[in-house]
Amino acid sequence: MRNVPTNTVPLRIITPGARRVAVLGAGSWGTTFAKVLADGGADVSLWARRAELAREIAESRRNSDYLPGIDLPPNLWASSHLREVLDTSEMVFLSVPSQSLRENLRAVREMIPAGVPVVSLMKGVEKGTRYRMSEVIAQELDIEPGRIAVASGPNLALEIAKEQPTAIVVSSSDPQTASQVAVAAHAPYLRSFTNNDVIGTEFGGVLKNLIAVAVGIVDGVGYGENTKASIITRGLAEITSFAVASGARPETMSGLAGLGDLIATCGSPLSRNNTAGRLLGQGYSFEDVVRRMNQTAEGLSSVAPVLELADGLGVDMPIVRQVAEVLAGTMSPRDIAPHLTTDGDDLPQDEHQR
Ligand SMILES: NC(=O)C1=CN([C@@H]2O[C@H](COP(=O)(O)OP(=O)(O)OC[C@H]3O[C@@H](n4cnc5c(N)ncnc54)[C@H](O)[C@@H]3O)[C@@H](O)[C@H]2O)C=CC1
Ligand SMILES: O=C(CO)COP(=O)(O)O
Numbered sequence: 001m002r003n004v005p006t007n008t009v010p011l012r013i014i015t016p017g018a019r020r021v022a023v024l025g026a027g028s029w030g031t032t033f034a035k036v037l038a039d040g041g042a043d044v045s046l047w048a049r050r051a052e053l054a055r056e057i058a059e060s061r062r063n064s065d066y067l068p069g070i071d072l073p074p075n076l077w078a079s080s081h082l083r084e085v086l087d088t089s090e091m092v093f094l095s096v097p098s099q100s101l102r103e104n105l106r107a108v109r110e111m112i113p114a115g116v117p118v119v120s121l122m123k124g125v126e127k128g129t130r131y132r133m134s135e136v137i138a139q140e141l142d143i144e145p146g147r148i149a150v151a152s153g154p155n156l157a158l159e160i161a162k163e164q165p166t167a168i169v170v171s172s173s174d175p176q177t178a179s180q181v182a183v184a185a186h187a188p189y190l191r192s193f194t195n196n197d198v199i200g201t202e203f204g205g206v207l208k209n210l211i212a213v214a215v216g217i218v219d220g221v222g223y224g225e226n227t228k229a230s231i232i233t234r235g236l237a238e239i240t241s242f243a244v245a246s247g248a249r250p251e252t253m254s255g256l257a258g259l260g261d262l263i264a265t266c267g268s269p270l271s272r273n274n275t276a277g278r279l280l281g282q283g284y285s286f287e288d289v290v291r292r293m294n295q296t297a298e299g300l301s302s303v304a305p306v307l308e309l310a311d312g313l314g315v316d317m318p319i320v321r322q323v324a325e326v327l328a329g330t331m332s333p334r335d336i337a338p339h340l341t342t343d344g345d346d347l348p349q350d351e352h353q354r
Pocket of ligand 1 (some may be wrong): 028029066097098101104121124156157295296
């Protein structure tokens with residue numbers, strides 16, 4: 001990170017008439033999304049946990065640890081003080097690691113302006129409780145579901161920060177909230193769609209991470225495109241079964257938040273989940289992988305709660321189960337070929353059977 005003087009006061013630019021939005025979490029996605037919102041015309045305040053990062057963003061318009069080489073726009077301001085960031089905001093976006101969401105919400109509960117939409121940008125499930133992020137938000141902020149939205153899609157942060165065009169879907173049970181958020185969450189390089197399938201949109205983002213870990217594992221082992229394509233295809237069938245059994249619509253899983261994100265995450269070395277899998281496939285232990293990753297790989301935390309949910313739903317998830325075994329060290333990465341592995345009792349299996 002660049003050294004910036006500590007005795008200067010970052011300036012916040014206020015544009016008359018501009019929408020004022022807050023983003024909590026200044027990692028790669030929170031900062032990129034703050035840029036999207038600012039490029040879409042909003043005045044954005046971004047909360048960074050570390051004061052030196054807030055200062056770097058506000059003064060140098062850079063987040064050099066997470067988004068090296070990216071210039072941030074002048075209407076994006078940052079602070080490490082939650083109250084300053086949330087004050088007068090008309091919309092709040094949340095982008096902290098999923099396992100820390102509940103504690104962060106407890107800290108801001110009293111500061112979020114009444115009646116404003118609250119939007120999850122996160123792709124995880126809470127360990128222990130197995131709640132989706134929108135459920136944690138509803139519980140901790142005690143707000144009606146129609147005020148909550150989730151946004152998901154093929155959204156590798158660094159590509160978007162470089163203004164490479166992509167799309168995202170904003171979902172809420174209240175179509176007005178979804179539209180309001182989608183209007184704010186756009187930029188010349190990011191097109192926002194809407195839907196009202198919150199469960200599918202959220203689970204799409206969670207589940208594709210697990211398939212990306214599996215693809216990373218076989219990549220690390222040295223297997224080629226057939227293996228990866230088979231895992232992606234059977235992975236889509238597996239995550240669709242899970243999501244539909246949870247109440248999602250199947251078409252959401254073939255949309256941006258499902259198939260779209262699956263392709264992006266499974267195919268890119270920028271994906272942290274894919275990278276974590278590749279390290280496992282190369283023989284690193286789970287502990288080594290966690291030590292080497294200095295960014296959030298949500299899939300590693302979501303495996304256990306997703307499998308617990310699958311058990312309750314009676315849905316078989318062979319790929320995710322084998323990822324769990326590799327993580328636990330009870331299966332060699334070389335043996336992960338979930339589309340091929342069977343005890344033989346259930347052959348032949350109809351490809352379209354769920
Ligand atoms: N990076 C990406 O391309 C995308 C990420 N996401 C999702 O966004 C969420 C955030 O991930 P990233 O920004 O990528 O992670 P990151 O690892 O880049 O940044 C996480 C940020 O949270 C901070 N943090 C760590 N522990 C915290 C705590 N206990 N309380 C508050 N802040 C804490 C870190 O200091 C860091 O600034 C995840 O759920 C991820 O799945 C969604 C779409 C794209
Ligand atoms: O969600 C993402 C892309 O849509 C980012 O994936 P990773 O968290 O694996 O980097």
